[in-house]
Amino acid sequence: MLDGYLPSQIINALKHLSINKLNEIRLRVGNPVVIDYGGLYYLSSVGITDVIGKSIICTKDMIEYTVAQACENSIYAYNDDIKQGYLTIPGGARIGLAGTCVREGPTIKTIKNISSLNIRIPHEVKNCSLKILEFVTEPSIHNTLILSPPGAGKTTLLRDLAFQISQRYLQNILIIDERNEIANTINGIPQYKLGIFCDVMTNCTKKFGLENGIRSMRPDVVMTDEIANASDVQAIHYALGCGVKAIATTHCDSLIALKDKKDFEQLIEKKTFERYILLSTKNGAGTIEGVFDKNFKCLCM
Amino acid sequence: MITILIALLVVGCSSYLGWGIGNYYKKRVKFFRDVKDMLNYLINNINFYKDSVNYNLEKFINQYKPNTTLIEIVNDYKDKKIKSYALLKNDEFHLVNNIFEHLGKSDSENQIMGLKNFSFQVDELINKCDEDYNKIGKISNKLGTLLGITLAVFFI
Numbered sequence: 001m002l003d004g005y006l007p008s009q010i011i012n013a014l015k016h017l018s019i020n021k022l023n024e025i026r027l028r029v030g031n032p033v034v035i036d037y038g039g040l041y042y043l044s045s046v047g048i049t050d051v052i053g054k055s056i057i058c059t060k061d062m063i064e065y066t067v068a069q070a071c072e073n074s075i076y077a078y079n080d081d082i083k084q085g086y087l088t089i090p091g092g093a094r095i096g097l098a099g100t101c102v103r104e105g106p107t108i109k110t111i112k113n114i115s116s117l118n119i120r121i122p123h124e125v126k127n128c129s130l131k132i133l134e135f136v137t138e139p140s141i142h143n144t145l146i147l148s149p150p151g152a153g154k155t156t157l158l159r160d161l162a163f164q165i166s167q168r169y170l171q172n173i174l175i176i177d178e179r180n181e182i183a184n185t186i187n188g189i190p191q192y193k194l195g196i197f198c199d200v201m202t203n204c205t206k207k208f209g210l211e212n213g214i215r216s217m218r219p220d221v222v223m224t225d226e227i228a229n230a231s232d233v234q235a236i237h238y239a240l241g242c243g244v245k246a247i248a249t250t251h252c253d254s255l256i257a258l259k260d261k262k263d264f265e266q267l268i269e270k271k272t273f274e275r276y277i278l279l280s281t282k283n284g285a286g287t288i289e290g291v292f293d294k295n296f297k298c299l300c301m
Numbered sequence: 302m303i304t305i306l307i308a309l310l311v312v313g314c315s316s317y318l319g320w321g322i323g324n325y326y327k328k329r330v331k332f333f334r335d336v337k338d339m340l341n342y343l344i345n346n347i348n349f350y351k352d353s354v355n356y357n358l359e360k361f362i363n364q365y366k367p368n369t370t371l372i373e374i375v376n377d378y379k380d381k382k383i384k385s386y387a388l389l390k391n392d393e394f395h396l397v398n399n400i401f402e403h404l405g406k407s408d409s410e411n412q413i414m415g416l417k418n419f420s421f422q423v424d425e426l427i428n429k430c431d432e433d434y435n436k437i438g439k440i441s442n443k444l445g446t447l448l449g450i451t452l453a454v455f456f457i
Contacts, residue, residue, distance in 0.1 A: 072353035076409040110408060 001091030001121070005069045007062045009045070016047035023151065023285070025119040027058040027066065036151075038284075063114055070095050075110070080203070081179075083108050092122040092184035092191065122156065122181065124192055128286055129160040132277055135291045135299055136161065136247070137169060141221055143240060143272060146249040147258060148279035153286035154249040155181050155225055157279065159192055161247060162223055166195025174219035176209030177202045182225055207235040214242050221245045230263045240272060253280070255296055271295070308456050312449035319445015325388070326438030328368065330430045332388055333423055335367035336397065340420045347409050347416075354405040355379060374401070396422055 001019065003011060010033060014022070017037060024036035025043070032055035033043040041048035042055035049055055070087040071078040081087050087095045099114035129136075136144050144161075148154045159182050166173050175198055177183050183190035183200040190200055199217050201209045206224050213219065222239050224232075227250045239246050252258045255276065259268060267273060271294040278289040291300040342361045346352055352360075358375050361367070370388045377383040378401045385394050400419045407415065 071405070072355060074353040074355075074405040075407055076347055076405065076412045077351045077353050079408040 001089075001093055002119070005066060005089050005093075006119075007065050009056055010043065010062070013043050013045050013047065013056060019121065020123065022121050023123075024121065025117075027063055027117040027119070029058055029060050029063060029115045031058055032056065033058050060115075063117055066095070066117055066119075067097070067114055079110055082111050084179075085111065086179060088180045088184070090184070090186050090191065092181060094120045094122070094179065094181055096120070120151070122184070123285075125153070125156050125160065125286065127160065127164075128153070129157050129164055131288060132157075132291050132300070133161070133164055133168075136275055136277075137165060141165065141169070141171065141245045141247075142274035143245055144247045144275040144277060145227075145267075145273040146247070146277045146279065147252040147255070148249070149253040149281070150251060151285060152279045152281045154251075154279060156286060157277070158182060158223055158225060158247065158249055159194065162198055163193055163195045165221060166197040170197060171220040172218065173198045173221045173223060174209075174213045174217050175200045176204065176206050176213060176222065176224040178204065178206060178209070178225065182223070205235075206232045207238075210235040210239045214239060214244055219244055221247060223247045225249050226251065228263075233263050233267055236267070236272070246273075254278070255292065275299075304457055308453035311452050311456060312446070315449030315452060316442075316446040319441045319443070319448070322441035322445070323434075323438040326430065326434040326441075328370070328388055330427065330434050332368045332370055333427045333430055335365065335371045336400070337420060337423045337427060338365055339367065339371065340400070340416050340423060343404075344413050344416050344420070347412055351409055378404075393426060396426070 002014065006014075006025075010025070021037050022035060023038075026034040032052055035041055035043050035048065037048055041050065042052060043049075044054045044056060067087070070089050071082075075082070078087055082097065085097050087097065089095065096118035097111055097114050098116040099111045101111055102109045136142055146154050146157055162173055162175060162182070165171050173195070175182055175194065177185070177200055180202045182192075183194055183202065184192055185200055185202050190198070194200070199213075199219065201213050206227070209224070210222060214222065222244050223246075225248070227233060227236060227248050236246050236248060250258070250264075252261065255278065258264060258276070274294045276292040276296065278292070280287045280289045282289070289301070290298050292298055339358075339361050342365070343357055346357050358378070362372055362375060370386050373386070374383055374397060383398050383401055389397065396419070403415050403419070405412075
């Protein structure tokens with residue numbers, strides 16, 4: 001998945017590791033390459049190490065190479081993503097970017113002098129949603145919000161839910177994949193198995209995707225990742241107002257934290273979501289902390 | 302008999318030389334016209350679809366079947382090392398090299414602006430190459446044959 005996107009020194013080191021256990025690679029100019037391999041380690045030329053002196057030190061060239069490859073040497077084609085601070089590469093790995101934002105008035109034109117990359121490796125965990133499927137789909141599909149801190153498996157769970165609902169319940173699902181992480185489409189074709197009843201709109205805002213997608217694709221269920229602000233919440237309201245079911249995710253580590261989110265007040269008050277699924281990394285990514293109903297009553301732990 | 306054969310050979314060689322010179326100028330015109338087409342193709346595509354450079358170049362080559370030198374330069378670009386070619390003079394090579402160096406390095410607005418600037422420079426080269434072809438290229442075809450015939454007459 002990462003071949004051709006990372007410098008050969010890092011690729012050669014990664015050959016000593018199992019990609020299935022690799023969750024994250026962090027490149028910071030002048031610092032050791034750090035990986036999440038079921039714990040944080042430095043990357044050395046022969047695999048992982050605890051000793052800084054043996055680690056591979058990230059250079060500016062390494063970062064520039066990675067960004068150029070991820071952009072297919074075509075900044076203009078990816079600048080909208082760069083402005084949002086990420087790039088997605090085939091295979092679904094997301095590269096988070098940190099550097100200097102170039103501003104023009106209130107808008108950001110691009111990010112230059114990129115000094116840190118966070119490469120997150122997605123894992124397709126088949127049937128990971130089976131444990132909670134009945135709570136989401138019985139007796140009928142419920143509007144559901146998946147909550148978890150970053151890296152706890154929201155997107156993986158959402159992807160599998162899309163597959164299961166599509167295959168088992170034959171529902172037309174529209175996935176609004178703003179960052180191309182859920183489906184990882186290449187030339188419009190999803191690289192993950194999403195089921196035969198799934199349609200995917202990528203690279204569009206949730207507002208645009210939900211408003212236009214519902215009109216044009218007539219879905220039974222819409223799915224989207226990472227609701228973050230008032231505009232996203234409004235888009236969800238719009239979808240529900242159209243009589244479509246919604247399954248979404250958001251960054252949040254507890255129900256209390258969710259209640260404190262100002263943009264979500266209306267959603268909670270109106271009991272828009274009938275199910276809340278809380279994930280954590282307690283026993284590894286994807287640990288289900290609980291399934292809750294619209295009154296936050298625990299249905300399953 | 303041998304004299305006639307040698308005379309024909311002289312005419313053939315001289316005509317071939319003339320044709321070669323003419324063809325060189327013709328190829329240069331075709332090359333820069335193809336570069337212009339490529340720039341227009343990139344401008345339109347980047348403006349609308351924002352496909353990657355390599356994808357655009359591949360599509361351009363498949364659709365337009367440009368001059369082989371341009372195809373070789375595109376392949377060089379993909380291998381990240383553009384060589385100089387006999388068809389191009391030094392300054393022309395620098396311009397072509399600059400065009401490819403510039404590709405994919407900025408947002409769409411600036412990329413399009415840059416390509417349009419290159420396009421104007423290529424227009425000038427097309428005019429110059431057209432003039433050269435009309436002045437030297439076309440005449441060298443005829444002169445080659447004439448020279449051959451003259452030499453053959455002298456020889457006989």
